[in-house]
Amino acid sequence: MAFNSRFPGMQRKWISFLPTAFAVALVDQVGKLHATTTLEIGTRQSLVADVLSLAHLPVTGDAFGVMHGSTQGVQLAGFALLSIVTTIVIGFFYRGLGPREFGSAGGLGAVLGGVLSHSIDRIRVGASVDYLHVGAAAGDMLPDFNLADLAIVLGVVTLIVELLATEMAARASERPRR
Numbered sequence: 001m002a003f004n005s006r007f008p009g010m011q012r013k014w015i016s017f018l019p020t021a022f023a024v025a026l027v028d029q030v031g032k033l034h035a036t037t038t039l040e041i042g043t044r045q046s047l048v049a050d051v052l053s054l055a056h057l058p059v060t061g062d063a064f065g066v067m068h069g070s071t072q073g074v075q076l077a078g079f080a081l082l083s084i085v086t087t088i089v090i091g092f093f094y095r096g097l098g099p100r101e102f103g104s105a106g107g108l109g110a111v112l113g114g115v116l117s118h119s120i121d122r123i124r125v126g127a128s129v130d131y132l133h134v135g136a137a138a139g140d141m142l143p144d145f146n147l148a149d150l151a152i153v154l155g156v157v158t159l160i161v162e163l164l165a166t167e168m169a170a171r172a173s174e175r176p177r178r
Contacts (some may be wrong), residue, residue: 012099018104027145029120035131044133044144053133055144061126062072072126083119087112104162110155112150 039045046053060075064067070078090112097104121128131143 013094013097013101013105016102017094017109017112020106020109021113021116024110024147024151025117027121028114028117031131031147032117032121032129036129044138050136050139053136055131055133056132057144058125058127059130076122076126078117079122083115087117089113093169099133101162106158107155107158107162110151112156114150114152114155117146117148167170 026031035054035056039054041056041058044053044055050053060072081103090108094105094108097108118128128146128148130146132146133139134142
């Protein structure tokens with residue numbers, strides 16, 4: 001029995017979903033490991049002139065300060081719950097995709113990879129590590145970030161673009177031809 005017949009709905013979309021999730025988590029973890037082993041906390045080192053810098057900035061808080069002031073245990077539990085719920089929601093949306101919806105599957109994979117990498121950070125060191133900075137190494141105009149952050153944002157943007165393109169195509173096919 002072939003793989004595809006044992007797992008209906010996974011004919012092709014997994015090709016962009018699983019490798020993307022794995023690659024994002026792996027490359028992000030390698031980047032974080034490199035930054036934490038080569039730089040002191042709070043420092044930046046220029047990689048490409050005044051365009052891109054390597055940084056080592058632990059982030060113990062969360063997005064939008066939701067758990068600001070909570071103990072590390074409460075934050076870890078909150079992040080674990082959020083990661084589990086997010087993974088379930090991603091799985092739900094993934095199952096609803098058609099077998100050839102590569103773009104949406106890749107977008108979901110990027111989000112999943114980012115979530116998994118952040119989860120690994122919280123378990124491993126109790127914080128996420130931002131290791132990329134756009135602009136001069138001494139500049140603070142733009143926020144520091146990591147590949148997981150970037151993958152989550154790009155994954156969501158991909159999903160929005162795919163949704164809008166699909167909706168526009170459906171509406172165009174419903175219009176009467178003149």
